[in-house]
Amino acid sequence: MKTLDKPVPPGGTIGIIGGGQLGRMMALAASRLGLNALIYSDLPDVPAFHVTPLQLIAPYDDRATLSALANVCHAVTFEFENIPAEAMAFLAERVPVRPNPAALATTQDRFAEKSFVAALGLKTAPFFEVSSAEQAREAFGKLTGEGILKTRRLGYDGKGQMRAVSADDAGVAFAALGGAPCILEGFVEFSFEASVVAARGADGCFAAYDPPENVHEHHILRRSTVPGRLTPAQVDEAKAIARTIADALEYVGVLAVELFVAKDGGLIVNEIAPRVHNSGHWTIEACACSQFEQHIRAVAGWPLGNPTRHADVVMENIIGDEVRAWESLARSGALHLYGKKEAKPGRKMGHVTRLAPRSR
Amino acid sequence: MKTLDKPVPPGGTIGIIGGGQLGRMMALAASRLGLNALIYSDLPDVPAFHVTPLQLIAPYDDRATLSALANVCHAVTFEFENIPAEAMAFLAERVPVRPNPAALATTQDRFAEKSFVAALGLKTAPFFEVSSAEQAREAFGKLTGEGILKTRRLGYDGKGQMRAVSADDAGVAFAALGGAPCILEGFVEFSFEASVVAARGADGCFAAYDPPENVHEHHILRRSTVPGRLTPAQVDEAKAIARTIADALEYVGVLAVELFVAKDGGLIVNEIAPRVHNSGHWTIEACACSQFEQHIRAVAGWPLGNPTRHADVVMENIIGDEVRAWESLARSGALHLYGKKEAKPGRKMGHVTRLAPRSR
Numbered sequence: 001m002k003t004l005d006k007p008v009p010p011g012g013t014i015g016i017i018g019g020g021q022l023g024r025m026m027a028l029a030a031s032r033l034g035l036n037a038l039i040y041s042d043l044p045d046v047p048a049f050h051v052t053p054l055q056l057i058a059p060y061d062d063r064a065t066l067s068a069l070a071n072v073c074h075a076v077t078f079e080f081e082n083i084p085a086e087a088m089a090f091l092a093e094r095v096p097v098r099p100n101p102a103a104l105a106t107t108q109d110r111f112a113e114k115s116f117v118a119a120l121g122l123k124t125a126p127f128f129e130v131s132s133a134e135q136a137r138e139a140f141g142k143l144t145g146e147g148i149l150k151t152r153r154l155g156y157d158g159k160g161q162m163r164a165v166s167a168d169d170a171g172v173a174f175a176a177l178g179g180a181p182c183i184l185e186g187f188v189e190f191s192f193e194a195s196v197v198a199a200r201g202a203d204g205c206f207a208a209y210d211p212p213e214n215v216h217e218h219h220i221l222r223r224s225t226v227p228g229r230l231t232p233a234q235v236d237e238a239k240a241i242a243r244t245i246a247d248a249l250e251y252v253g254v255l256a257v258e259l260f261v262a263k264d265g266g267l268i269v270n271e272i273a274p275r276v277h278n279s280g281h282w283t284i285e286a287c288a289c290s291q292f293e294q295h296i297r298a299v300a301g302w303p304l305g306n307p308t309r310h311a312d313v314v315m316e317n318i319i320g321d322e323v324r325a326w327e328s329l330a331r332s333g334a335l336h337l338y339g340k341k342e343a344k345p346g347r348k349m350g351h352v353t354r355l356a357p358r359s360r
Numbered sequence: 361m362k363t364l365d366k367p368v369p370p371g372g373t374i375g376i377i378g379g380g381q382l383g384r385m386m387a388l389a390a391s392r393l394g395l396n397a398l399i400y401s402d403l404p405d406v407p408a409f410h411v412t413p414l415q416l417i418a419p420y421d422d423r424a425t426l427s428a429l430a431n432v433c434h435a436v437t438f439e440f441e442n443i444p445a446e447a448m449a450f451l452a453e454r455v456p457v458r459p460n461p462a463a464l465a466t467t468q469d470r471f472a473e474k475s476f477v478a479a480l481g482l483k484t485a486p487f488f489e490v491s492s493a494e495q496a497r498e499a500f501g502k503l504t505g506e507g508i509l510k511t512r513r514l515g516y517d518g519k520g521q522m523r524a525v526s527a528d529d530a531g532v533a534f535a536a537l538g539g540a541p542c543i544l545e546g547f548v549e550f551s552f553e554a555s556v557v558a559a560r561g562a563d564g565c566f567a568a569y570d571p572p573e574n575v576h577e578h579h580i581l582r583r584s585t586v587p588g589r590l591t592p593a594q595v596d597e598a599k600a601i602a603r604t605i606a607d608a609l610e611y612v613g614v615l616a617v618e619l620f621v622a623k624d625g626g627l628i629v630n631e632i633a634p635r636v637h638n639s640g641h642w643t644i645e646a647c648a649c650s651q652f653e654q655h656i657r658a659v660a661g662w663p664l665g666n667p668t669r670h671a672d673v674v675m676e677n678i679i680g681d682e683v684r685a686w687e688s689l690a691r692s693g694a695l696h697l698y699g700k701k702e703a704k705p706g707r708k709m710g711h712v713t714r715l716a717p718r719s720r
Contacts, residue, residue: 007687010683010686010697010699011699011701024391028388028391028392028411031384031388031410031411031699032388032695032696032697033690033695033696033697034686034696034697034698034699034710035697036410036699049413050391050396050412050413051388051391051411051412052410052411052412052413053409053410053412053413053415055413285648288645288671288693288694288713288714288715289694293694297690302687302690303687303690303691305690305694306693306694306715308715310670310671310715310717310718311648311670311671323370326370326394327367327662327663330393330657330662330663330665331663333648333666334648334649334653334665334666335392335393336392336393336394337370337392337393337394337395338394339370339371339391339394339396341371350394353648354648355648355666355668355670357670357718358670358717
């Protein structure tokens with residue numbers, strides 16, 4: 001595996017796999033630092049193509065294009081976790097890839113991820129591997145209440161998951177999810193949801209942002225609020241959880257840990273995202289170094305930036321048709337639009353960030 | 361002259377004439393808003409070309425390229441004031457140009473600008489039109505102390521100006537400046553320098569940022585500090601001056617007014633920059649809406665953003681070889697590098713912004 005011996009110098013090129021809004025905002029952050037961003041997407045006309053002249057379009061397993069990417073870039077990262085493992089391995093032999101492919105592999109698979117988290121002594125929902133309808137029924141029997149059956153791979157924004165309130169339900173859900181390898185998770189009763197976005201540098205340095213309280217609607221993030229209802233002790237614990245995970249993965253870059261805040265105050269790890277995260281978009285305005293810049297700094301082997309928050313902040317997603325109200329949204333706060341042409345239902349079109357003087 | 365009947369919609373294209381760091385940061389701001397940025401430069405490989413695929417390269421008076429620009433863009437703006445007047449007139453017939461060409465013409469000429477400012481009842485240094493060495497000597501006689509002879513056009517960062525401590529000096533300076541039309545200004549004894557960066561929207565709305573205290577070295581901005589030594593009354597007066605000027609010019613976009621703070625506390629207008637300004641770079645981190653986004657909002661006919669400052673801030677330029685220390689600069693604050701390949705003496709290579717909790 002290729003590693004980075006020294007920092008990518010100003011004028012160097014960072015390859016970003018994926019051309020959605022996360023890749024777009026990473027590219028914008030790279031530009032601030034005087035680094036060039038190259039976007040590799042399997043689709044034409046993606047949001048990130050508007051912000052850099054350096055573009056590759058090919059399937060993600062196209063070896064000629066992966067080779068070209070490796071030749072042109074000083075380091076490569078990605079905006080989404082579902083890159084084929086073989087492509088990642090091929091690439092990692094040729095150019096430093098950050099975060100490392102093993103960390104990606106762990107977080108690509110819900111069962112591997114939950115097992116990893118549990119092995120670190122962190123709390124998770126009860127979970128069981130499910131490879132057949134029969135196993136789904138059996139596993140349900142071990143839960144104390146409802147469950148959620150999720151495919152081990154390729155889920156996001158509530159896709160690839162179904163609720164189960166009985167053993168039969170669980171069996172039916174397994175079939176409905178196409179018979180793909182699954183994980184059955186026990187339903188967690190929580191007070192509210194939170195997340196922690198943090199970075200680990202190539203030198204092992206660690207920097208966490210204040211954890212937002214998050215509200216989801218229809219499985220899609222609606223709003224992140226900082227500070228939220230987490231107590232100072234929970235804030236510290238959330239950051240410590242992120243650090244434990246990042247260290248164990250020998251992670252380099254920004255990662256997000258989604259948390260349930262249980263009624264007894266405990267923090268339960270729901271999911272790890274090996275990338276910048278929607279619940280960290282507020283850092284663009286509220287911190288001197290945004291999660292996007294922080295990620296690029298880590299990937300490039302630069303010193304991490306300062307994650308101090310200097311304002312209270314609410315970030316709200318703009319979903320589907322809501323974008324039609326762009327003019328009043330622009331009046332109400334810092335508006336970010338992602339350059340997507342079509343406003344499909346459930347599609348994240350942008351977000352708006354509103355600041356207030358820091359209260360605590 | 362073409363005007364903008366309705367706001368440029370998301371997905372629309374803003375043309376930016378000039379490809380330096382100001383154009384680059386404008387383009388980055390346009391991208392945040394979901395607008396495309398097209399850069400028109402007379403040189404290849406300029407900083408702004410790294411942040412957008414939409415690029416035109418031609419002399420600034422090339423009519424075919426100006427036509428193409430007008431055809432592709434919903435609105436056009438510029439990052440520097442020395443665009444040929446005929447090119448601007450040609451363009452303004454074909455596409456909305458903001459700020460308007462008349463405002464540009466006034467601020468392109470130091471004598472026209474000072475006359476305009478004085479006519480508004482604002483304070484300036486004493487100044488005289490100078491078209492011959494003889495006039496230079498005569499004008500010097502009307503000053504009470506030293507003077508500075510400046511070419512009426514094309515000066516920046518101290519270029520095109522010479523100090524004069526005697527009438528003979530003034531005559532010699534006129535010849536040394538190539539016999540170009542000049543203005544002789546009386547030297548102002550000031551406590552410190554300041555500036556005010558403000559925006560006027562297409563609807564006449566006005567928004568000013570807190571005025572920084574500025575320090576220049578060798579005629580180049582070294583540092584902007586907010587809050588500086590201006591009193592609350594001076595802060596208000598600085599913003600009022602910017603508003604008076606912006607209204608009188610029917611200005612749309614961001615402008616900067618450079619000020620001398622006299623020993624008696626009076627604010628003396630030194631210069632108007634009809635564009636985003638180096639002394640406003642701190643707004644990127646310290647305000648939800650940066651000067652760059654504010655300018656793009658105004659140019660696009662969008663509502664102006666909130667100029668509230670939510671941190672104390674010092675912005676320091678990185679000049680010439682200083683950029684070699686990029687790694688320690690990246691450690692010390694929010695680093696911006698402009699993607700310039702060669703670090704010539706006096707060349708602005710980037711800047712670094714350092715935040716502290718807001719004190720007042």
